[in-house]
Amino acid sequence: MFRRSEQDKRPQVQIFIDGVAVAARQGDTVSAALLASGVDVRRSTAVSGAPRLPYCMMGVCFDCLITIDGVGNRQGCLVPVAEGMQIEIQKGKREIGQ
Amino acid sequence: MTVAPRREDYDVVVIGAGPAGLAAAATSAEAGLTTLLLDENIGPGGQVFRAISSTPVTDRNQLGADYWVGADLVQSLRASSAEVIPRATVWSLDRNLDIAVSIGGASAFVKAKRVILATGALERPFPIPGWTLPGVMTAGAAQTMLKSSALVPDGRTVIAGQGPLLWLLAAQILRLGGRIDRILDTTERGNYLAALPHAFAFLTSPYFAKGLSMMREVKAKVQVVSGVAELAAAGDGQLASVSYVAGGRRETIPADLLLLHQGVVPNVNLAMSAGVEHRWDDLQLCWSPVLDASGNSSVAGIAIAGDGAGIGGANAAVVRGRIAARAAVDALAPAAAARLPAMATLRADLAKAERGRLFLDTLFRPAPQFRIPSGDTIVCRCEEVTAKDVLDSVAIGATGPNQLKAYRRTGMGPCQGRLCGLTVTELMAQARGKSPQEIGYYRLRAPVKPITLAELAAVPKSEADVKAVVRG
Numbered sequence: 001m002f003r004r005s006e007q008d009k010r011p012q013v014q015i016f017i018d019g020v021a022v023a024a025r026q027g028d029t030v031s032a033a034l035l036a037s038g039v040d041v042r043r044s045t046a047v048s049g050a051p052r053l054p055y056c057m058m059g060v061c062f063d064c065l066i067t068i069d070g071v072g073n074r075q076g077c078l079v080p081v082a083e084g085m086q087i088e089i090q091k092g093k094r095e096i097g098q
Numbered sequence: 099m100t101v102a103p104r105r106e107d108y109d110v111v112v113i114g115a116g117p118a119g120l121a122a123a124a125t126s127a128e129a130g131l132t133t134l135l136l137d138e139n140i141g142p143g144g145q146v147f148r149a150i151s152s153t154p155v156t157d158r159n160q161l162g163a164d165y166w167v168g169a170d171l172v173q174s175l176r177a178s179s180a181e182v183i184p185r186a187t188v189w190s191l192d193r194n195l196d197i198a199v200s201i202g203g204a205s206a207f208v209k210a211k212r213v214i215l216a217t218g219a220l221e222r223p224f225p226i227p228g229w230t231l232p233g234v235m236t237a238g239a240a241q242t243m244l245k246s247s248a249l250v251p252d253g254r255t256v257i258a259g260q261g262p263l264l265w266l267l268a269a270q271i272l273r274l275g276g277r278i279d280r281i282l283d284t285t286e287r288g289n290y291l292a293a294l295p296h297a298f299a300f301l302t303s304p305y306f307a308k309g310l311s312m313m314r315e316v317k318a319k320v321q322v323v324s325g326v327a328e329l330a331a332a333g334d335g336q337l338a339s340v341s342y343v344a345g346g347r348r349e350t351i352p353a354d355l356l357l358l359h360q361g362v363v364p365n366v367n368l369a370m371s372a373g374v375e376h377r378w379d380d381l382q383l384c385w386s387p388v389l390d391a392s393g394n395s396s397v398a399g400i401a402i403a404g405d406g407a408g409i410g411g412a413n414a415a416v417v418r419g420r421i422a423a424r425a426a427v428d429a430l431a432p433a434a435a436a437r438l439p440a441m442a443t444l445r446a447d448l449a450k451a452e453r454g455r456l457f458l459d460t461l462f463r464p465a466p467q468f469r470i471p472s473g474d475t476i477v478c479r480c481e482e483v484t485a486k487d488v489l490d491s492v493a494i495g496a497t498g499p500n501q502l503k504a505y506r507r508t509g510m511g512p513c514q515g516r517l518c519g520l521t522v523t524e525l526m527a528q529a530r531g532k533s534p535q536e537i538g539y540y541r542l543r544a545p546v547k548p549i550t551l552a553e554l555a556a557v558p559k560s561e562a563d564v565k566a567v568v569r570g
Binding site: 001002004006027028042047051055057062063 | 482
């Protein structure tokens, strides 16, 4: 859907999407890194389980909700990637205690 | 990495580091007022100057001169004594000018003598069939990724809608070597005639020459279909095609990415939650705060600058930021105001910056069928409520957006109405034969952004706070 322009010379940062290592760039938001990764990063909604991807990328739509380093329902479009960051795609409703 | 505010009290707290907030904070700090600038994003710039200090797009021509103006604003801010905290999400502001802000998972509280809200705009909801499918995004989303991460559309890409941002984005994507297969222009033909009386001001504004050359640049490379009167996205769990009707003819084209845009509207959540009075703007088709000429709202001490004060564009936002800050200086340190540009000069700057706006607002006023959906089209993305659901609720007695919450939970999901509020108001107004002003909007309350219970529980408590809720 998206590719990186050749002029992007920022250093690489390794993140993990559901345990799989993916190369991001320093300064990427989690959502941008995911959309650039080529991996299927669709979450499914808590209401009907419908698949979604980020819609606004500016912090207002909450369709980028994601679990980052164990904390659920973060807005991936507002959080910068960090080396070793563990990202889990949210599927459906949350379970109690998770 | 994250830092709490250095003080508990400030003369001026500015919320939002876009064009208006950058200008307001620099002006206020230069006049010697203790100034705190809080912003939700990783770096300053807001949306227009997104990633201005960090963009990997190094060829200055690709983003254009209007973008790089932001670098000067950031430089002025950095040269001032303003305290700036990024990644700081303000979740509460009240009439006492008490502010709660979440920074790095912990909340801090500050009090201001004056608050300047510069929370800007967001893209107007574009509720067409299939707009929740993965692969459908806003044009602004694509532009954010382009500016901050040099990402460009790669698959079969369709851009649909209307307004200046749409053409700017298309030009930027093409300059960076990205792909656009088709542009579907939804501008209503009748709008051209309606906008004609305002054409002179527009022709003599800077928008005109820039806009024309950008449209030429794009039209030389991309097929543009004008007069698009119907639009729908389709696919099974992922966007597969876009269909549209133009000139009475329906066409369906395969697509991987659909970028939607029909203008921007004030981001009202924080201002409304603080009790700031808003009115329905029948030209811009959105809620705008009631303000005096200095940006002061109905709540004493709270001013609003930038697009949150009514859409005026980036140049106007910068001037409105300076005006609001100057008014704060006049109120708190009149002696220091003498060093600032005179209010009359600033108001003249604003009139200049707003020239041509009426033409743009009239020409790009979105058509009813793209604002007021029907049938199975989703209105509330968070709670997955359709237009039919809303109309069914009206039929059994829901009178306005707040009653509708009880029927359908619209506006009660994490986005707190940001992506459905305008649609719900207009849909219910139409169904009940009332004006949007009569129908009203969601009652917004803190926290205006979700915070965790753990963060709330960790907030420092006085003995009185504890006694207020503990029995015995």
